[in-house]
Amino acid sequence: xxxxxxxxxxxxxxxxxxxxxxxxxxxxxxxxxxxxxxxxxxxxxxxxxxxxxxxxxxxxxxxxxxxxxxxxxxxxxxxxxxxxxxxxxxxxxxxxxxxxxxxxxxxxxxxxxxxxxxxxxxxxxxxxxxxxxxxxxxxxxxxxxxxxxxxxxxxxxxxxxxxxxxxxxxxxxxxxxxxxxxxxxxxxxxxxxxxxxxxxxxxxxxxxxxxxxxxxxxxxxxxxxxxxxxxxx
Amino acid sequence: xxxxxxxxxxxxxxxxxxxxxxxxxxxxxxxxxxxxxxxxxxxxxxxxxxxxxxxxxxxxxxxxxxxxxxxxxxxxxxxxxxxxxxxxxxxxxxxxxxxxxxxxxxxxxxxxxxxxxxxxxxxxxxxxxxxxxxxxxxxxxxxxxxxxxxxxxxxxxxxxxxxxxxxxxxxxxxxxxxxxxxxxxxxxxxxxxxxxxxxxxxxxxxxxxxxxxxxxxxxxxxxxxxxxxxxxxxxxxxxxxxxxxxxxxxxxxxxxxxxxxxxxxxxxxxxxxxxxxxxxxxxxxxxxxx
Numbered sequence: 001x002x003x004x005x006x007x008x009x010x011x012x013x014x015x016x017x018x019x020x021x022x023x024x025x026x027x028x029x030x031x032x033x034x035x036x037x038x039x040x041x042x043x044x045x046x047x048x049x050x051x052x053x054x055x056x057x058x059x060x061x062x063x064x065x066x067x068x069x070x071x072x073x074x075x076x077x078x079x080x081x082x083x084x085x086x087x088x089x090x091x092x093x094x095x096x097x098x099x100x101x102x103x104x105x106x107x108x109x110x111x112x113x114x115x116x117x118x119x120x121x122x123x124x125x126x127x128x129x130x131x132x133x134x135x136x137x138x139x140x141x142x143x144x145x146x147x148x149x150x151x152x153x154x155x156x157x158x159x160x161x162x163x164x165x166x167x168x169x170x171x172x173x174x175x176x177x178x179x180x181x182x183x184x185x186x187x188x189x190x191x192x193x194x195x196x197x198x199x200x201x202x203x204x205x206x207x208x209x210x211x212x213x214x215x216x217x218x219x220x221x222x223x224x225x226x227x228x229x230x231x232x233x
Numbered sequence: 234x235x236x237x238x239x240x241x242x243x244x245x246x247x248x249x250x251x252x253x254x255x256x257x258x259x260x261x262x263x264x265x266x267x268x269x270x271x272x273x274x275x276x277x278x279x280x281x282x283x284x285x286x287x288x289x290x291x292x293x294x295x296x297x298x299x300x301x302x303x304x305x306x307x308x309x310x311x312x313x314x315x316x317x318x319x320x321x322x323x324x325x326x327x328x329x330x331x332x333x334x335x336x337x338x339x340x341x342x343x344x345x346x347x348x349x350x351x352x353x354x355x356x357x358x359x360x361x362x363x364x365x366x367x368x369x370x371x372x373x374x375x376x377x378x379x380x381x382x383x384x385x386x387x388x389x390x391x392x393x394x395x396x397x398x399x400x401x402x403x404x405x406x407x408x409x410x411x412x413x414x415x416x417x418x419x420x421x422x423x424x425x426x427x428x429x430x431x432x433x434x435x436x437x438x439x440x441x442x443x444x445x446x447x448x449x450x451x452x453x454x455x456x457x458x459x460x461x462x463x464x465x466x467x468x469x470x471x472x473x474x475x476x477x478x479x480x481x482x483x484x485x486x487x488x489x490x491x492x493x494x495x496x497x498x499x500x501x502x503x504x505x506x507x508x509x510x511x512x513x514x515x516x517x518x519x520x521x522x523x
Binding site for chain 1: 258261264268269272313314341344376377382385396397433438441454457461464466473474475476490494497498502
């Protein structure tokens with residue numbers, strides 16, 4: 001009950017910003033940031049860092065339960081797991097940024113992180129968001145639909161229209177973002193249609209954003225009215 | 234951070250000019266009431282199930298009984314009004330199919346959200362008597378930092394990526410994890426996501442690289458980014474926001490918070506639409522006067 005009451009007042013404190021910026025809001029905001037940072041630190045330390053180091057490398061001097069189980073399963077503690085120690089060293093090097101005289105050492109692990117992340121994501125983006133999407137965007141403009149072996153005209157027209165809108169949206173959208181030619185004449189008209197497609201997309205995204213934000217507020221109201229004040233059945 | 238000043242209406246202004254400069258706090262008050270009042274009533278409304286929502290349901294329904302499913306909880310409490318109802322209903326449908334469930338999280342608070350959703354599902358009278366055991370029928374491997382690198386690494390060695398579970402047990406000591414090496418040992422993957430890392434990263438580093446089949450539940454604000462994956466077949470189904478949760482609860486036949494919140498959601502949307510229309514009329518009316 002005490003924790004619910006504290007959570008209730010903190011919720012109201014944060015909501016008070018809607019009326020006006022005020023000290024109560026500032027206090028609640030600071031508590032939120034502090035608690036979040038603390039929670040994240042503890043979670044990452046105990047759930048990620050410690051198991052990755054102690055369970056796999058046996059840094060505590062003896063094999064932990066996880067390492068033993070792994071040993072029983074595989075018959076060995078595979079050598080690649082020692083790479084975790086290299087990661088730990090890189091982590092310590094990153095922290096050296098806090099020491100001004102040798103802060104430059106932090107650039108090495110940073111370079112490693114940037115390089116590996118860029119490489120990892122580059123392939124992912126190419127494979128998932130470019131190649132796969134281009135492949136699935138090559139659609140037939142007439143898409144006949146058969147039900148029990150016979151052509152269903154209504155379904156065929158529906159599917160074909162969907163495909164036409166898709167293809168038109170992609171082509172005109174791409175034309176709009178082609179800036180090496182002045183947007184005039186047929187090219188300009190096509191780009192204008194592209195803008196319309198973009199506007200519809202932004203509208204849909206805005207609508208879903210509104211829905212998302214309302215959902216957050218519903219969640220808080222449900223907490224206040226049901227869990228805290230017990231006003232809802 | 235501070236809010237922009239609300240313009241003070243001047244004397245001599247007509248109704249539309251005053252409306253165009255309406256204090257935003259009045260709009261907030263209307264929205265607040267539009268969301269709060271419907272919560273006191275049971276508003277029943279037809280919930281149309283989208284093709285993506287039906288595909289989500291059917292993907293689970295078509296799983297063979299006893300399938301092993303990996304669920305990733307990549308969200309935190311602020312997104313729970315949208316994603317928690319989906320997660321609860323998903324657990325219920327998976328338990329109906331007698332699936333074995335392995336939960337992980339790429340967000341620190343994900344494991345707690347999973348525990349809460351599992352507890353709700355296990356309290357359901359339908360599963361109360363099944364005597365489902367932790368480690369045998371389901372397990373929570375907890376959170377691991379590293380974002381998309383964790384997804385990538387699980388593809389080569391899942392137990393070494395999650396050496397111990399949320400309760401501190403050795404992952405490989407859990408019966409449900411026996412013989413599990415990577416994604417190939419799971420029949421299906423489900424992701425609940427509200428941002429980064431989330432569905433986009435799962436499609437990139439798991440689906441496209443391991444060939445796994447996956448469905449996802451997203452917050453409404455994130456869903457537009459992931460709809461193309463459904464059309465391309467990279468996702469087998471997608472639930473978008475509270476509406477998606479309500480759709481899924483309807484099709485599963487277990488109405489929960491998703492359905493009950495939709496009344497408040499709809500009323501608030503009507504208020505927003507009303508203000509958008511009034512705002513536009515006020516804008517054009519004041520422009521004509523000028």
